[in-house]
Amino acid sequence: MYNDLISYTETSNIAGEQLVNMLLSERGQESDLLSGNLTGTYTRMFENQKSTLKLSGTALYSKNLEDIRVRNETGFQDEPVTETYSQFHNNQTDLLNLSLVTSFTQRIGKGLYISPWVSLGGSNEHLDRVQGPLANGMEPVDSISPTFNKAYRWIRPAVNLKYNTEKSQLTLGFITEFGSLETSLDDVPYPRSEHFYVTPLVSWDYSRTTGRKINLMYNSSINTPSVNQLLPIVNNLNPLNLYYGNPELTPEFSHRFMAHWLIFDQFSFTSLMMALSGGYTTDKINWSTTVTEELVQINTLINVDWDYRGRLNVDFSTPIRKLGVKINLDVEENWNRGQSIVNDVENVYNTLSQRYAFSADNRKKKKWDVESGLGVVLTHTRYAIQESLNANYFDLSWFGDIRYTPTEKWNFMVTADVTGYSSLGQDESILIPLIRAEVSYYFLAHNRGVLTLSGNDLLDKNQSVVRISELNYMRETRSNTIGRYVMLTFKYRLNMMAKKGGLEVDFHRKH
Numbered sequence: 001m002y003n004d005l006i007s008y009t010e011t012s013n014i015a016g017e018q019l020v021n022m023l024l025s026e027r028g029q030e031s032d033l034l035s036g037n038l039t040g041t042y043t044r045m046f047e048n049q050k051s052t053l054k055l056s057g058t059a060l061y062s063k064n065l066e067d068i069r070v071r072n073e074t075g076f077q078d079e080p081v082t083e084t085y086s087q088f089h090n091n092q093t094d095l096l097n098l099s100l101v102t103s104f105t106q107r108i109g110k111g112l113y114i115s116p117w118v119s120l121g122g123s124n125e126h127l128d129r130v131q132g133p134l135a136n137g138m139e140p141v142d143s144i145s146p147t148f149n150k151a152y153r154w155i156r157p158a159v160n161l162k163y164n165t166e167k168s169q170l171t172l173g174f175i176t177e178f179g180s181l182e183t184s185l186d187d188v189p190y191p192r193s194e195h196f197y198v199t200p201l202v203s204w205d206y207s208r209t210t211g212r213k214i215n216l217m218y219n220s221s222i223n224t225p226s227v228n229q230l231l232p233i234v235n236n237l238n239p240l241n242l243y244y245g246n247p248e249l250t251p252e253f254s255h256r257f258m259a260h261w262l263i264f265d266q267f268s269f270t271s272l273m274m275a276l277s278g279g280y281t282t283d284k285i286n287w288s289t290t291v292t293e294e295l296v297q298i299n300t301l302i303n304v305d306w307d308y309r310g311r312l313n314v315d316f317s318t319p320i321r322k323l324g325v326k327i328n329l330d331v332e333e334n335w336n337r338g339q340s341i342v343n344d345v346e347n348v349y350n351t352l353s354q355r356y357a358f359s360a361d362n363r364k365k366k367k368w369d370v371e372s373g374l375g376v377v378l379t380h381t382r383y384a385i386q387e388s389l390n391a392n393y394f395d396l397s398w399f400g401d402i403r404y405t406p407t408e409k410w411n412f413m414v415t416a417d418v419t420g421y422s423s424l425g426q427d428e429s430i431l432i433p434l435i436r437a438e439v440s441y442y443f444l445a446h447n448r449g450v451l452t453l454s455g456n457d458l459l460d461k462n463q464s465v466v467r468i469s470e471l472n473y474m475r476e477t478r479s480n481t482i483g484r485y486v487m488l489t490f491k492y493r494l495n496m497m498a499k500k501g502g503l504e505v506d507f508h509r510k511h
Contacts, residue, residue: 066092067090121154153179215258277311351382399418
């Protein structure tokens with residue numbers, strides 16, 4: 001997989017009404033990823049299918065080449081002249097992951113099964129980074145051009161107990177993990193670290209009647225830091241935000257729970273779905289930030305004590321037969337409470353985001369299919385030691401889809417989306433209207449051939465807006481995307497049951 005990206009960034013840091021520093025950055029990035037995996041499984045049953053032996057193995061390899069060219073122009077309030085610096089930053093990352101699992105399942109009673117199993121394996125991750133100024137023939141700077149290796153080996157003995165009835169399934173289990181982490185920088189090893197964890201698992205599914213279902217689940221897992229998180233060499237692509245890894249990081253230990261409740265009335269076609277999930281992580285990998293007088297941030301990864309997350313989702317849909325429509329209401333709440341370190345002081349942050357959506361569509365769709373809806377996302381962020389960053393903002397969106405199918409040969413469709421982003425700080429609010437239209441013609445036997453002419457982003461207003469509010473910062477990223485274009489597409493279904501779907505071959509041309 002090959003990617004080529006060019007981006008431009010403008011950053012300003014302000015104290016009060018005084019500009020402290022600024023950055024204009026032009027970045028070109030090429031990446032080439034090669035990956036593959038191989039999986040094999042052997043299964044054998046014994047004693048009239050009461051016992052099952054299963055052996056499986058997996059091998060995964062990936063190689064990622066990344067070439068980055070950056071031109072930075074920086075300025076500070078006490079320096080009347082801006083400074084320009086261009087550099088190259090090339091990474092080669094290799095990952096090899098091998099694992100073998102042996103499991104044995106034995107029925108020990110009516111609907112009762114025990115399944116002991118053991119997994120062993122390891123991963124090797126290698127990073128080769130070369131960076132330096134673009135001048136002088138692109139000679140690398142040795143002090144910031146490291147090679148780094150990470151090797152993790154594990155043995156995971158485990159046992160699961162399962163009990164099945166006509167209406168429920170219960171699973172109880174636990175996994176023990178013995179892990180060994182070895183790292184080295186420029187072939188100089190760091191002290192090896194040994195880890196032992198017990199990760200339990202509980203899952204219960206219950207279906208009282210048709211259309212009534214409850215699911216409860218709890219599990220836990222270990223997440224070892226990546227090679228980039230362990231690397232202690234500075235990443236200075238952004239001179240106003242310097243990033244360091246930490247070879248002394250320990251694995252994260254995460255606990256997750258989920259509760260799901262579903263009600264569906266097959267006579268009224270009314271459904272209600274509620275989902276509650278949450279998580280608690282110890283030794284969470286997060287940032288320790290030092291902010292200088294010139295508002296340059298020096299960020300180093302550390303393990304913090306805890307991090308909490310929660311999510312609630314409620315979805316309700318029902319038809320209104322007198323109006324000939326079906327309505328859908330969707331509510332989602334997301335909460336995160338975490339901690340980071342700012343200038344050696346613990347900073348606790350709380351982020352609450354709320355999404356409310358309403359949509360309606362017509363029930364009878366013989367020729368016309370019409371749907372429209374509104375959505376709003378509210379975000380509230382609070383910080384313990386940086387109250388000036390406390391913020392509330394919202395995103396409001398509307399969409400409408402109209403599809404008209406007068407005959408089996410023709411199909412017309414128009415979609416419109418309008419999204420408004422409220423202002424952040426001194427920035428103006430953003431309004432992005434998108435309109436797309438297409439017409440399709442079906443021909444050949446069984447309508448196997450489909451010719452489609454589509455116009456995308458007809459107003460040429462599209463752009464990507466991503467907002468993040470966490471840790472000790474609030475960030476909005478605006479990116480250019482593919483603008484207005486027209487595309488002609490031809491699809492051909494290969495099987496005889498073309499009307500009911502099947503394998504399709506696509507040919508398309510974009511302008």
